[in-house]
Amino acid sequence: MRNLKLTVEYLGTNYYGWQVLPDKPTVAGEIIKALRTILKEEVKLVGASRTDAGVHARGQVANFKTEKEIPKERLIRGLNGLLPPDIKVTKIEEVPLDFDSRRNAKGKEYLYRIFNRSIPSPFEYRRSWFFPFPLNTEKMAEASSFLIGVHDFTSFSKKDRSKEVNPIREVNEIKIEKIGNTIEIRVWGRSFLRHMVRVMVATLVKVGEGKLKPEDVKEILEGRNRERAPFLAPADGLYLEKVFYEDYPY
Amino acid sequence: MRNLKLTVEYLGTNYYGWQVLPDKPTVAGEIIKALRTILKEEVKLVGASRTDAGVHARGQVANFKTEKEIPKERLIRGLNGLLPPDIKVTKIEEVPLDFDSRRNAKGKEYLYRIFNRSIPSPFEYRRSWFFPFPLNTEKMAEASSFLIGVHDFTSFSKKDRSKEVNPIREVNEIKIEKIGNTIEIRVWGRSFLRHMVRVMVATLVKVGEGKLKPEDVKEILEGRNRERAPFLAPADGLYLEKVFYEDYPY
Numbered sequence: 210m211r212n213l214k215l216t217v218e219y220l221g222t223n224y225y226g227w228q229v230l231p232d233k234p235t236v237a238g239e240i241i242k243a244l245r246t247i248l249k250e251e252v253k254l255v256g257a258s259r260t261d262a263g264v265h266a267r268g269q270v271a272n273f274k275t276e277k278e279i280p281k282e283r284l285i286r287g288l289n290g291l292l293p294p295d296i297k298v299t300k301i302e303e304v305p306l307d308f309d310s311r312r313n314a315k316g317k318e319y320l321y322r323i324f325n326r327s328i329p330s331p332f333e334y335r336r337s338w339f340f341p342f343p344l345n346t347e348k349m350a351e352a353s354s355f356l357i358g359v360h361d362f363t364s365f366s367k368k369d370r371s372k373e374v375n376p377i378r379e380v381n382e383i384k385i386e387k388i389g390n391t392i393e394i395r396v397w398g399r400s401f402l403r404h405m406v407r408v409m410v411a412t413l414v415k416v417g418e419g420k421l422k423p424e425d426v427k428e429i430l431e432g433r434n435r436e437r438a439p440f441l442a443p444a445d446g447l448y449l450e451k452v453f454y455e456d457y458p459y
Numbered sequence: 460m461r462n463l464k465l466t467v468e469y470l471g472t473n474y475y476g477w478q479v480l481p482d483k484p485t486v487a488g489e490i491i492k493a494l495r496t497i498l499k500e501e502v503k504l505v506g507a508s509r510t511d512a513g514v515h516a517r518g519q520v521a522n523f524k525t526e527k528e529i530p531k532e533r534l535i536r537g538l539n540g541l542l543p544p545d546i547k548v549t550k551i552e553e554v555p556l557d558f559d560s561r562r563n564a565k566g567k568e569y570l571y572r573i574f575n576r577s578i579p580s581p582f583e584y585r586r587s588w589f590f591p592f593p594l595n596t597e598k599m600a601e602a603s604s605f606l607i608g609v610h611d612f613t614s615f616s617k618k619d620r621s622k623e624v625n626p627i628r629e630v631n632e633i634k635i636e637k638i639g640n641t642i643e644i645r646v647w648g649r650s651f652l653r654h655m656v657r658v659m660v661a662t663l664v665k666v667g668e669g670k671l672k673p674e675d676v677k678e679i680l681e682g683r684n685r686e687r688a689p690f691l692a693p694a695d696g697l698y699l700e701k702v703f704y705e706d707y708p709y
Contacts, residue, residue, distance in 0.1 A: 332515075
Protein backbone atom coordinates (compact mmCIF):
# COMPACT_ATOMS: atom_id res chain seq x y z
CA MET A 210 0.00 0.00 0.00
CA ARG A 211 1.26 3.51 -0.86
CA ASN A 212 0.06 6.87 0.45
CA LEU A 213 0.44 9.63 -2.18
CA LYS A 214 0.39 13.34 -1.37
CA LEU A 215 -0.70 15.69 -4.18
CA THR A 216 -0.15 19.44 -4.39
CA VAL A 217 -2.95 20.97 -6.45
CA GLU A 218 -3.59 24.34 -8.13
CA TYR A 219 -7.04 25.36 -9.33
CA LEU A 220 -9.11 28.24 -10.53
CA GLY A 221 -12.30 27.57 -8.57
CA THR A 222 -14.68 29.63 -10.73
CA ASN A 223 -16.26 26.66 -12.52
CA TYR A 224 -16.57 24.36 -9.49
CA TYR A 225 -18.88 23.87 -6.53
CA GLY A 226 -15.87 23.86 -4.24
CA TRP A 227 -13.41 21.12 -3.35
CA GLN A 228 -15.64 18.50 -1.75
CA VAL A 229 -17.33 15.83 -3.91
CA LEU A 230 -21.05 16.43 -4.52
CA PRO A 231 -23.47 14.27 -6.47
CA ASP A 232 -24.15 15.64 -9.99
CA LYS A 233 -22.12 18.82 -9.54
CA PRO A 234 -18.58 19.52 -10.78
CA THR A 235 -16.15 19.78 -7.88
CA VAL A 236 -12.36 19.90 -7.79
CA ALA A 237 -11.96 16.66 -5.82
CA GLY A 238 -14.58 15.08 -8.10
CA GLU A 239 -12.49 15.89 -11.19
CA ILE A 240 -9.29 14.51 -9.63
CA ILE A 241 -11.03 11.31 -8.47
CA LYS A 242 -12.44 10.83 -11.98
CA ALA A 243 -8.96 11.18 -13.50
CA LEU A 244 -7.47 8.80 -10.89
CA ARG A 245 -10.22 6.28 -11.63
CA THR A 246 -9.34 6.35 -15.34
CA ILE A 247 -5.64 5.80 -14.66
CA LEU A 248 -5.71 3.43 -11.68
CA LYS A 249 -8.94 1.56 -12.57
CA GLU A 250 -10.03 1.79 -8.95
CA GLU A 251 -12.03 4.02 -6.61
CA VAL A 252 -9.89 6.14 -4.30
CA LYS A 253 -10.72 8.17 -1.22
CA LEU A 254 -9.16 11.59 -1.69
CA VAL A 255 -8.65 13.65 1.51
CA GLY A 256 -8.10 17.38 1.00
CA ALA A 257 -6.41 19.63 3.58
CA SER A 258 -9.04 22.34 3.10
CA ARG A 259 -12.64 22.05 1.92
CA THR A 260 -12.55 25.23 -0.15
CA ASP A 261 -15.99 26.68 -0.97
CA ALA A 262 -17.53 27.20 -4.42
CA GLY A 263 -15.55 29.71 -6.48
CA VAL A 264 -12.51 29.74 -4.16
CA HIS A 265 -9.11 29.18 -5.82
CA ALA A 266 -5.98 27.34 -4.66
CA ARG A 267 -2.32 27.69 -5.46
CA GLY A 268 -1.24 25.10 -2.92
CA GLN A 269 -4.06 22.77 -1.90
CA VAL A 270 -2.79 19.44 -0.54
CA ALA A 271 -4.59 16.11 -0.78
CA ASN A 272 -3.72 12.45 -0.28
CA PHE A 273 -5.01 9.02 -1.24
CA LYS A 274 -3.95 5.41 -0.83
CA THR A 275 -3.43 2.86 -3.55
CA GLU A 276 -1.99 -0.61 -4.06
CA LYS A 277 -1.06 0.25 -7.67
CA GLU A 278 2.65 0.53 -8.46
CA ILE A 279 2.45 3.29 -11.09
CA PRO A 280 5.55 5.57 -10.97
CA LYS A 281 4.89 9.13 -9.67
CA GLU A 282 6.21 10.70 -12.89
CA ARG A 283 3.80 8.71 -15.03
CA LEU A 284 0.91 9.40 -12.67
CA ILE A 285 1.41 13.20 -12.66
CA ARG A 286 1.66 13.29 -16.45
CA GLY A 287 -1.41 11.09 -16.82
CA LEU A 288 -3.42 13.13 -14.32
CA ASN A 289 -2.58 16.50 -15.88
CA GLY A 290 -3.38 15.13 -19.31
CA LEU A 291 -6.86 14.12 -18.14
CA LEU A 292 -7.60 17.08 -15.84
CA PRO A 293 -9.25 20.22 -17.28
CA PRO A 294 -7.07 23.36 -17.80
CA ASP A 295 -8.34 24.94 -14.57
CA ILE A 296 -7.08 22.11 -12.29
CA LYS A 297 -3.46 20.90 -12.27
CA VAL A 298 -1.45 18.66 -9.96
CA THR A 299 1.97 20.28 -9.49
CA LYS A 300 3.63 17.68 -7.29
CA ILE A 301 3.22 14.06 -6.17
CA GLU A 302 5.17 12.69 -3.17
CA GLU A 303 5.08 9.32 -1.46
CA VAL A 304 4.42 9.84 2.26
CA PRO A 305 4.17 7.55 5.33
CA LEU A 306 0.96 5.51 5.50
CA ASP A 307 -0.31 7.45 8.52
CA PHE A 308 -0.06 10.87 6.80
CA ASP A 309 -3.48 12.57 6.56
CA SER A 310 -3.44 15.87 4.62
CA ARG A 311 -6.30 17.26 6.67
CA ARG A 312 -5.52 16.11 10.22
CA ASN A 313 -1.76 16.60 9.99
CA ALA A 314 -1.93 20.19 8.66
CA LYS A 315 -0.14 22.49 11.14
CA GLY A 316 -1.23 25.73 9.50
CA LYS A 317 -2.58 27.38 6.37
CA GLU A 318 -1.93 30.55 4.43
CA TYR A 319 -4.83 32.20 2.62
CA LEU A 320 -4.55 35.14 0.23
CA TYR A 321 -7.46 37.49 -0.45
CA ARG A 322 -7.16 39.78 -3.49
CA ILE A 323 -9.14 43.02 -3.82
CA PHE A 324 -9.03 44.88 -7.14
CA ASN A 325 -9.38 48.51 -6.10
CA ARG A 326 -9.92 50.79 -9.11
CA SER A 327 -12.96 52.68 -10.34
CA ILE A 328 -13.24 50.46 -13.45
CA PRO A 329 -13.11 46.65 -13.34
CA SER A 330 -10.28 44.82 -15.12
CA PRO A 331 -10.92 42.14 -17.77
CA PHE A 332 -7.89 40.30 -16.36
CA GLU A 333 -9.24 40.27 -12.80
CA TYR A 334 -12.77 39.05 -13.55
CA ARG A 335 -13.62 36.24 -11.08
CA ARG A 336 -10.05 36.36 -9.74
CA SER A 337 -10.46 39.15 -7.18
CA TRP A 338 -13.11 41.27 -5.43
CA PHE A 339 -13.75 44.32 -7.59
CA PHE A 340 -14.10 47.19 -5.13
CA PRO A 341 -14.38 50.64 -6.74
CA PHE A 342 -14.20 52.94 -3.67
CA PRO A 343 -11.03 54.18 -1.93
CA LEU A 344 -9.70 52.00 0.90
CA ASN A 345 -7.38 53.12 3.67
CA THR A 346 -5.00 50.19 4.04
CA GLU A 347 -3.34 51.65 7.15
CA LYS A 348 -6.65 51.62 9.00
CA MET A 349 -7.26 48.08 7.69
CA ALA A 350 -3.89 46.95 9.06
CA GLU A 351 -4.68 48.60 12.41
CA ALA A 352 -8.05 46.78 12.53
CA SER A 353 -6.43 43.46 11.58
CA SER A 354 -4.27 43.51 14.72
CA PHE A 355 -7.38 42.86 16.85
CA LEU A 356 -7.94 39.57 15.01
CA ILE A 357 -4.49 38.12 15.69
CA GLY A 358 -4.19 35.59 18.50
CA VAL A 359 -6.50 33.00 20.04
CA HIS A 360 -10.13 34.17 19.97
CA ASP A 361 -13.71 32.96 19.84
CA PHE A 362 -14.44 33.68 16.16
CA THR A 363 -18.22 33.06 16.33
CA SER A 364 -18.83 36.55 14.85
CA PHE A 365 -16.62 35.66 11.89
CA SER A 366 -18.07 32.32 10.87
CA LYS A 367 -20.95 30.81 8.96
CA LYS A 368 -23.96 30.38 11.17
CA ASP A 369 -23.74 26.69 11.85
CA ARG A 370 -26.60 24.29 11.99
CA SER A 371 -24.58 21.94 14.15
CA LYS A 372 -23.58 23.51 17.45
CA GLU A 373 -20.66 21.15 17.72
CA VAL A 374 -18.00 23.30 16.07
CA ASN A 375 -15.51 24.80 18.51
CA PRO A 376 -15.39 28.54 17.62
CA ILE A 377 -11.97 29.08 19.25
CA ARG A 378 -9.30 29.59 16.59
CA GLU A 379 -5.80 31.03 16.42
CA VAL A 380 -4.84 33.60 13.79
CA ASN A 381 -1.05 33.89 13.69
CA GLU A 382 -0.46 36.72 11.24
CA ILE A 383 -2.25 39.09 8.83
CA LYS A 384 -0.34 41.09 6.22
CA ILE A 385 -1.95 43.77 4.04
CA GLU A 386 -0.09 45.03 1.00
CA LYS A 387 -1.06 47.36 -1.84
CA ILE A 388 0.52 46.29 -5.16
CA GLY A 389 -0.58 48.59 -8.00
CA ASN A 390 -4.38 48.51 -8.01
CA THR A 391 -4.53 45.29 -6.00
CA ILE A 392 -4.77 44.97 -2.23
CA GLU A 393 -3.47 41.63 -1.00
CA ILE A 394 -4.53 40.40 2.42
CA ARG A 395 -2.60 37.34 3.62
CA VAL A 396 -3.76 35.41 6.66
CA TRP A 397 -1.89 32.63 8.48
CA GLY A 398 -3.67 30.40 10.98
CA ARG A 399 -3.69 26.87 12.37
CA SER A 400 -7.24 26.29 11.18
CA PHE A 401 -10.23 28.39 10.18
CA LEU A 402 -13.99 28.28 10.66
CA ARG A 403 -16.16 28.10 7.56
CA HIS A 404 -16.29 31.56 5.86
CA MET A 405 -13.92 32.99 8.49
CA VAL A 406 -11.38 34.58 6.12
CA ARG A 407 -14.12 36.07 3.93
CA VAL A 408 -15.99 37.62 6.89
CA MET A 409 -12.69 38.96 8.25
CA VAL A 410 -11.92 40.53 4.84
CA ALA A 411 -15.43 42.05 4.54
CA THR A 412 -14.96 43.58 8.01
CA LEU A 413 -11.52 44.99 7.18
CA VAL A 414 -12.96 46.49 3.97
CA LYS A 415 -15.69 48.26 6.01
CA VAL A 416 -12.86 49.74 8.10
CA GLY A 417 -10.94 50.69 4.93
CA GLU A 418 -14.02 52.52 3.64
CA GLY A 419 -14.41 54.38 6.94
CA LYS A 420 -17.76 52.72 7.75
CA LEU A 421 -16.25 51.04 10.81
CA LYS A 422 -13.44 52.16 13.09
CA PRO A 423 -10.48 49.83 13.71
CA GLU A 424 -11.57 49.40 17.35
CA ASP A 425 -15.04 48.27 16.21
CA VAL A 426 -13.43 45.02 15.07
CA LYS A 427 -12.50 44.24 18.68
CA GLU A 428 -16.10 44.84 19.73
CA ILE A 429 -17.52 42.69 16.91
CA LEU A 430 -15.14 39.88 17.89
CA GLU A 431 -16.07 40.12 21.57
CA GLY A 432 -19.79 40.22 20.70
CA ARG A 433 -19.59 36.57 19.57
CA ASN A 434 -22.57 37.07 17.33
CA ARG A 435 -22.51 36.46 13.58
CA GLU A 436 -25.13 39.20 13.03
CA ARG A 437 -22.67 41.89 14.11
CA ALA A 438 -20.02 41.36 11.43
CA PRO A 439 -20.54 42.46 7.80
CA PHE A 440 -21.55 39.99 5.12
CA LEU A 441 -18.83 37.82 3.64
CA ALA A 442 -16.46 38.95 0.86
CA PRO A 443 -17.00 37.16 -2.50
CA ALA A 444 -15.37 33.78 -3.10
CA ASP A 445 -13.66 35.13 -6.27
CA GLY A 446 -10.91 36.86 -4.29
CA LEU A 447 -9.90 33.95 -2.02
CA TYR A 448 -6.89 31.70 -2.69
CA LEU A 449 -5.63 28.83 -0.54
CA GLU A 450 -1.94 29.63 -0.90
CA LYS A 451 -0.21 26.97 1.15
CA VAL A 452 -0.79 24.16 3.62
CA PHE A 453 2.01 23.69 6.15
CA TYR A 454 2.99 20.44 7.82
CA GLU A 455 6.32 20.36 9.65
CA ASP A 456 7.36 23.71 8.11
CA TYR A 457 4.73 26.04 9.66
CA PRO A 458 6.63 29.15 10.84
CA TYR A 459 4.27 30.02 13.72
CA MET B 460 -18.61 67.50 -33.61
CA ARG B 461 -16.45 65.86 -30.92
CA ASN B 462 -13.62 63.38 -31.35
CA LEU B 463 -13.37 60.94 -28.42
CA LYS B 464 -10.28 58.87 -27.62
CA LEU B 465 -10.86 55.62 -25.69
CA THR B 466 -8.28 53.56 -23.82
CA VAL B 467 -9.38 49.92 -23.81
CA GLU B 468 -8.38 46.75 -21.92
CA TYR B 469 -9.44 43.32 -23.10
CA LEU B 470 -8.84 39.65 -22.66
CA GLY B 471 -8.84 38.59 -26.31
CA THR B 472 -9.55 34.87 -25.77
CA ASN B 473 -13.21 35.01 -26.77
CA TYR B 474 -12.85 37.34 -29.77
CA TYR B 475 -11.84 37.11 -33.41
CA GLY B 476 -9.47 40.02 -32.84
CA TRP B 477 -10.08 43.76 -32.77
CA GLN B 478 -11.40 44.45 -36.26
CA VAL B 479 -15.16 44.18 -36.96
CA LEU B 480 -16.17 41.01 -38.86
CA PRO B 481 -19.62 39.99 -40.03
CA ASP B 482 -21.26 37.40 -37.71
CA LYS B 483 -18.19 36.97 -35.46
CA PRO B 484 -17.59 38.51 -32.02
CA THR B 485 -14.79 41.08 -32.18
CA VAL B 486 -13.61 43.65 -29.65
CA ALA B 487 -14.40 46.67 -31.82
CA GLY B 488 -17.74 45.06 -32.69
CA GLU B 489 -18.70 44.85 -29.00
CA ILE B 490 -17.70 48.49 -28.36
CA ILE B 491 -19.59 49.72 -31.43
CA LYS B 492 -22.68 47.78 -30.29
CA ALA B 493 -22.51 49.41 -26.85
CA LEU B 494 -21.97 52.87 -28.39
CA ARG B 495 -24.96 52.30 -30.69
CA THR B 496 -27.18 51.53 -27.67
CA ILE B 497 -26.08 54.66 -25.82
CA LEU B 498 -25.72 57.18 -28.67
CA LYS B 499 -28.48 55.81 -30.93
CA GLU B 500 -26.19 56.22 -33.91
CA GLU B 501 -23.64 54.29 -35.95
CA VAL B 502 -20.04 55.27 -35.24
CA LYS B 503 -16.81 54.55 -37.05
CA LEU B 504 -14.34 53.27 -34.46
CA VAL B 505 -10.64 53.48 -35.43
CA GLY B 506 -8.26 51.33 -33.36
CA ALA B 507 -4.53 52.01 -33.07
CA SER B 508 -3.70 48.33 -33.55
CA ARG B 509 -5.69 45.62 -35.32
CA THR B 510 -4.86 42.92 -32.78
CA ASP B 511 -5.35 39.35 -34.02
CA ALA B 512 -7.76 36.72 -32.66
CA GLY B 513 -6.88 35.76 -29.08
CA VAL B 514 -4.46 38.67 -28.52
CA HIS B 515 -5.02 40.76 -25.36
CA ALA B 516 -4.65 44.48 -24.68
CA ARG B 517 -3.94 46.50 -21.57
CA GLY B 518 -3.71 49.79 -23.44
CA GLN B 519 -5.39 49.68 -26.84
CA VAL B 520 -6.41 53.15 -28.06
CA ALA B 521 -9.36 53.91 -30.34
CA ASN B 522 -11.31 56.98 -31.40
CA PHE B 523 -14.66 57.91 -32.91
CA LYS B 524 -16.57 61.07 -33.78
CA THR B 525 -20.03 62.05 -32.59
CA GLU B 526 -22.35 65.07 -32.54
CA LYS B 527 -23.91 63.84 -29.28
CA GLU B 528 -23.23 65.94 -26.18
CA ILE B 529 -23.17 63.10 -23.61
CA PRO B 530 -20.67 63.83 -20.78
CA LYS B 531 -17.55 61.61 -20.77
CA GLU B 532 -18.26 60.37 -17.24
CA ARG B 533 -21.73 59.19 -18.17
CA LEU B 534 -20.45 57.61 -21.40
CA ILE B 535 -17.72 55.58 -19.69
CA ARG B 536 -20.13 54.31 -17.04
CA GLY B 537 -22.73 53.45 -19.66
CA LEU B 538 -20.21 51.69 -21.88
CA ASN B 539 -18.71 49.59 -19.11
CA GLY B 540 -22.18 48.66 -17.92
CA LEU B 541 -23.05 47.31 -21.37
CA LEU B 542 -19.67 45.77 -22.28
CA PRO B 543 -18.94 42.15 -21.33
CA PRO B 544 -16.54 41.49 -18.38
CA ASP B 545 -13.63 40.78 -20.75
CA ILE B 546 -13.68 44.26 -22.40
CA LYS B 547 -13.49 47.50 -20.42
CA VAL B 548 -12.92 51.14 -21.37
CA THR B 549 -10.56 52.65 -18.79
CA LYS B 550 -10.41 56.24 -20.06
CA ILE B 551 -12.25 58.63 -22.38
CA GLU B 552 -10.64 61.89 -23.49
CA GLU B 553 -11.83 64.59 -25.88
CA VAL B 554 -9.15 65.15 -28.53
CA PRO B 555 -8.73 67.53 -31.51
CA LEU B 556 -10.90 66.66 -34.51
CA ASP B 557 -7.89 65.67 -36.61
CA PHE B 558 -6.64 63.06 -34.09
CA ASP B 559 -6.55 59.56 -35.60
CA SER B 560 -5.58 56.82 -33.12
CA ARG B 561 -4.03 54.71 -35.87
CA ARG B 562 -2.23 57.27 -38.05
CA ASN B 563 -1.01 59.46 -35.20
CA ALA B 564 0.52 56.59 -33.16
CA LYS B 565 4.24 57.25 -32.70
CA GLY B 566 5.08 53.90 -31.20
CA LYS B 567 3.74 50.78 -29.50
CA GLU B 568 4.79 48.55 -26.65
CA TYR B 569 3.91 44.85 -26.83
CA LEU B 570 4.40 42.33 -24.04
CA TYR B 571 4.76 38.62 -24.70
CA ARG B 572 4.37 36.29 -21.70
CA ILE B 573 5.84 32.75 -21.65
CA PHE B 574 4.91 30.46 -18.75
CA ASN B 575 7.99 28.31 -18.35
CA ARG B 576 7.39 25.41 -15.96
CA SER B 577 7.04 21.68 -16.53
CA ILE B 578 3.33 21.75 -15.53
CA PRO B 579 0.81 24.30 -16.88
CA SER B 580 -0.87 26.73 -14.48
CA PRO B 581 -4.67 27.02 -14.17
CA PHE B 582 -4.16 30.77 -13.72
CA GLU B 583 -2.14 31.16 -16.93
CA TYR B 584 -4.45 29.23 -19.25
CA ARG B 585 -4.94 31.29 -22.44
CA ARG B 586 -2.98 34.17 -20.88
CA SER B 587 0.55 33.06 -21.79
CA TRP B 588 2.44 30.55 -23.92
CA PHE B 589 2.92 27.40 -21.86
CA PHE B 590 6.45 26.26 -22.64
CA PRO B 591 7.66 23.32 -20.51
CA PHE B 592 11.35 23.11 -21.55
CA PRO B 593 14.26 25.13 -20.08
CA LEU B 594 15.01 28.44 -21.81
CA ASN B 595 18.29 30.31 -21.64
CA THR B 596 17.18 33.94 -21.32
CA GLU B 597 20.73 35.28 -21.70
CA LYS B 598 21.04 33.69 -25.12
CA MET B 599 17.57 35.02 -25.98
CA ALA B 600 18.64 38.56 -25.01
CA GLU B 601 21.80 38.19 -27.10
CA ALA B 602 19.70 37.07 -30.08
CA SER B 603 17.22 39.92 -29.61
CA SER B 604 19.97 42.51 -30.15
CA PHE B 605 20.10 41.54 -33.85
CA LEU B 606 16.45 42.56 -34.25
CA ILE B 607 16.87 46.09 -32.90
CA GLY B 608 17.09 48.90 -35.43
CA VAL B 609 15.71 49.50 -38.92
CA HIS B 610 15.49 46.24 -40.90
CA ASP B 611 13.59 44.49 -43.65
CA PHE B 612 11.39 42.20 -41.50
CA THR B 613 10.05 40.06 -44.37
CA SER B 614 11.29 36.91 -42.56
CA PHE B 615 9.28 37.91 -39.47
CA SER B 616 5.89 38.64 -41.00
CA LYS B 617 2.78 36.93 -42.23
CA LYS B 618 3.20 35.90 -45.85
CA ASP B 619 1.17 38.61 -47.51
CA ARG B 620 -1.14 38.18 -50.41
CA SER B 621 -0.77 41.85 -51.29
CA LYS B 622 2.81 42.75 -52.15
CA GLU B 623 2.17 46.35 -51.24
CA VAL B 624 3.22 46.25 -47.59
CA ASN B 625 6.58 47.90 -46.95
CA PRO B 626 8.58 45.32 -44.94
CA ILE B 627 10.98 47.91 -43.49
CA ARG B 628 10.27 48.47 -39.80
CA GLU B 629 12.12 49.93 -36.82
CA VAL B 630 12.38 48.01 -33.54
CA ASN B 631 13.55 50.39 -30.81
CA GLU B 632 14.02 48.14 -27.81
CA ILE B 633 13.54 44.54 -26.61
CA LYS B 634 13.69 43.64 -22.90
CA ILE B 635 13.61 40.07 -21.61
CA GLU B 636 12.94 39.46 -17.94
CA LYS B 637 12.37 36.31 -15.91
CA ILE B 638 9.81 36.84 -13.10
CA GLY B 639 9.18 33.62 -11.18
CA ASN B 640 8.08 31.05 -13.76
CA THR B 641 7.18 33.70 -16.33
CA ILE B 642 9.44 35.11 -19.03
CA GLU B 643 8.32 38.55 -20.16
CA ILE B 644 9.50 39.83 -23.53
CA ARG B 645 8.71 43.51 -24.12
CA VAL B 646 9.13 45.04 -27.58
CA TRP B 647 8.95 48.72 -28.50
CA GLY B 648 8.63 49.81 -32.12
CA ARG B 649 7.12 52.53 -34.30
CA SER B 650 4.94 50.01 -36.12
CA PHE B 651 4.90 46.26 -36.72
CA LEU B 652 4.12 43.93 -39.60
CA ARG B 653 1.30 41.44 -39.12
CA HIS B 654 2.50 38.55 -36.83
CA MET B 655 5.91 40.24 -36.43
CA VAL B 656 6.10 40.12 -32.62
CA ARG B 657 4.89 36.51 -32.51
CA VAL B 658 7.43 35.32 -35.12
CA MET B 659 10.18 37.23 -33.29
CA VAL B 660 9.18 35.54 -30.01
CA ALA B 661 9.06 32.07 -31.62
CA THR B 662 12.56 32.69 -32.98
CA LEU B 663 13.92 33.86 -29.62
CA VAL B 664 12.41 30.77 -27.98
CA LYS B 665 14.24 28.52 -30.47
CA VAL B 666 17.44 30.28 -29.39
CA GLY B 667 16.50 29.86 -25.71
CA GLU B 668 16.03 26.12 -26.29
CA GLY B 669 19.41 25.88 -28.01
CA LYS B 670 17.92 24.91 -31.38
CA LEU B 671 19.23 28.12 -32.96
CA LYS B 672 22.32 30.17 -32.13
CA PRO B 673 21.92 33.89 -31.39
CA GLU B 674 23.79 34.73 -34.62
CA ASP B 675 21.30 32.65 -36.63
CA VAL B 676 18.73 35.39 -36.01
CA LYS B 677 20.88 37.83 -37.99
CA GLU B 678 21.02 35.35 -40.86
CA ILE B 679 17.25 34.71 -40.78
CA LEU B 680 16.62 38.47 -40.83
CA GLU B 681 19.02 38.99 -43.75
CA GLY B 682 17.49 36.07 -45.64
CA ARG B 683 14.25 38.10 -46.10
CA ASN B 684 12.29 34.91 -46.48
CA ARG B 685 9.36 33.97 -44.26
CA GLU B 686 10.16 30.27 -44.66
CA ARG B 687 13.40 30.65 -42.71
CA ALA B 688 11.95 31.83 -39.38
CA PRO B 689 10.13 29.47 -37.01
CA PHE B 690 6.37 29.35 -36.85
CA LEU B 691 4.61 32.06 -34.85
CA ALA B 692 4.17 31.97 -31.07
CA PRO B 693 0.54 31.51 -29.90
CA ALA B 694 -1.75 34.56 -29.65
CA ASP B 695 -2.49 33.74 -25.96
CA GLY B 696 0.79 35.25 -24.77
CA LEU B 697 0.59 38.58 -26.61
CA TYR B 698 -0.57 41.83 -24.98
CA LEU B 699 -0.76 45.29 -26.58
CA GLU B 700 0.56 47.19 -23.57
CA LYS B 701 0.59 50.80 -24.69
CA VAL B 702 0.17 53.05 -27.70
CA PHE B 703 2.31 56.18 -27.61
CA TYR B 704 1.48 59.51 -29.24
CA GLU B 705 3.58 62.51 -28.19
CA ASP B 706 5.10 60.57 -25.29
CA TYR B 707 7.04 57.87 -27.19
CA PRO B 708 10.47 57.65 -25.56
CA TYR B 709 12.37 56.50 -28.67
